[in-house]
Amino acid sequence: SQKIEQNSEALNIQEGKTATLTCNYTNYSPAYLQWYRQDPGRGPVFLLLIRENEKEKRKERLKVTFDTTLKQSLFHITASQPADSATYLCALGAGNMLTFGGGTRLMVKP
């Protein structure tokens, strides 16, 4: 069956450092992959999309990579800030559907 793995343990980093979050998947061939941010008690907010034929995408301090051979995506936040503290979800897409991972909680300490 399809499986998406994100580190369930919280990632604690110091302000100014680069945060790297991992999304691994099995038994899936997504056409695209998305990253969302979710704050407590709120709905997810879209951050970035990367397609299966793309290796890397950037948006301001955010960078996402997509390796369809390793079945892995890495999500980087450079120069992290306390305001970046949230849960980050990866979602695999095919057609009109998204399948979400359980998310990784990021804590950025001042």
Add this chain to the structure above:
Amino acid sequence: EADIYQTPRYLVIGTGKKITLECSQTMGHDKMYWYQQDPGMELHLIHYSYGVNSTEKGDLSSESTVSRIRTEHFPLTLESARPSHTSQYLCASRHSSSETQYFGPGTRLLVL
């Protein structure tokens, strides 16, 4: 902020009650989705719609039903709530020309 709204935000009800969770969007999106999310867990798709009068069940078995009579409105109904329905319910929408889903703030449901 996305123009997608959910009411109520919080609901505490007794077992056996009928409830309707409301979801409306003003972005003219044709596709709408309902997800269920338990704390710290992944989102599970329970219903989706590709347009007016189109509804389908998602991957997660759910005892709820949905309707799509108007483009902007996608309510979810539980005929007889049970404690196992306690969860957060998230509504989302997207336009056919984009893969991005826009989420509402969610309804947190507690069934006693």
